[in-house]
Amino acid sequence: MDGSKVVKLAEAEKGNVIKITSIQLDGVMRRRLLDLGFVAGADVEVVRKSPLGDPIAYRVSQTTIALRKEESMKIEGELMSNGK
Amino acid sequence: MGNEYRIALAGNPNTGKTTLFNALTGLRQHTGNWAGKTVTLASGTVAYKDKTFHLIDLPGTYSLFSNSKDEETARNYIVFEQPDVTLVVLDATSLERNFNLALQVLEMAKNVVICINLIDMAEEQGIHINEKLLTRKLGVPVIKVSARNKTGFPLLLDTLDRIVTGKIECHPMTITYSDEIEEQIKKMEPKVKAIIGDRLSSRWVALRLLDGDEALLDELNKYLVREGTS
Ligand SMILES: Nc1nc2c(ncn2[C@@H]2O[C@H](COP(=O)(O)OP(=O)(O)O)[C@@H](O)[C@H]2O)c(=O)[nH]1
Ligand SMILES: [Mg+2]
Numbered sequence: 016m017d018g019s020k021v022v023k024l025a026e027a028e029k030g031n032v033i034k035i036t037s038i039q040l041d042g043v044m045r046r047r048l049l050d051l052g053f054v055a056g057a058d059v060e061v062v063r064k065s066p067l068g069d070p071i072a073y074r075v076s077q078t079t080i081a082l083r084k085e086e087s088m089k090i091e092g093e094l095m096s097n098g099k
Numbered sequence: 100m101g102n103e104y105r106i107a108l109a110g111n112p113n114t115g116k117t118t119l120f121n122a123l124t125g126l127r128q129h130t131g132n133w134a135g136k137t138v139t140l141a142s143g144t145v146a147y148k149d150k151t152f153h154l155i156d157l158p159g160t161y162s163l164f165s166n167s168k169d170e171e172t173a174r175n176y177i178v179f180e181q182p183d184v185t186l187v188v189l190d191a192t193s194l195e196r197n198f199n200l201a202l203q204v205l206e207m208a209k210n211v212v213i214c215i216n217l218i219d220m221a222e223e224q225g226i227h228i229n230e231k232l233l234t235r236k237l238g239v240p241v242i243k244v245s246a247r248n249k250t251g252f253p254l255l256l257d258t259l260d261r262i263v264t265g266k267i268e269c270h271p272m273t274i275t276y277s278d279e280i281e282e283q284i285k286k287m288e289p290k291v292k293a294i295i296g297d298r299l300s301s302r303w304v305a306l307r308l309l310d311g312d313e314a315l316l317d318e319l320n321k322y323l324v325r326e327g328t329s
Pocket of ligand 2: 117159
């Protein structure tokens, strides 16, 4: 079975679990995201979307962290579970 | 003076640094400036055997790459003020997150002790931590404590004592990067060493230069001017 679907964190739905594969950001922004736990191989769960879809709260490495769309658009991963 | 040592406490926010600090120093705390900076850091003393340990409570941060004033303060203290030992305090219930900072410290300092705090809480949650295995892998002492219950303190103090007297030698693990980065480090290291000598880790400075960390470069310049004229 080849169910691996690649999605951007910004486009994932509430309850989705995504295994990060790439972070297309540089410099201080990239560093900050890595420090927050958004590293390749990490599982991230979408916990809450605000009404306008920005920011979105994610669960990563036992902490909830909200990202703005300009950040979450640049992080990609494999959809592991849709939470349903 | 020969029996006085500086021990810096680093760690993520909420790992119990201040609790540990207060328990060890018995609240004998005072704040002071360092190196003419405007930043104030809490410090307090612990008497152990014939020695006095000056504990310095650094700001709690998730990283040490100067993304904020707190990170810069903690980083500059560890790198440029060079405490005798840097004690990294980790939350036993959240090691994955906490190890980001621990690994950063292991790259920039030699005398490091990893203190796994909140061990009472971890045990309650059924988390088992093999500190001997971690010690072997990291190349520095790893000690489990509960700052709240005051457990693990004798071993912690004894370990600090053994490090400052040279009875334990720390060999922090080296993190190996991709071939491309390692190649660049190899090219830069001799040049970096020619400028900074053995006062700082030339590998770490080369990495920061590759990172393009300008705040660090500024700090490095100031440090070299200071050292050069003293
Ligand atoms: N159960 C438990 N709680 C602790 C321990 N050490 C600290 N705490 C608690 O963790 C919280 C954060 O502690 P604090 O010392 O302020 O952390 P800091 O931000 O690293 O200085 C406080 O509520 C402490 O009472 C410990 O060893 N066990
Ligand atoms: Mg504190």
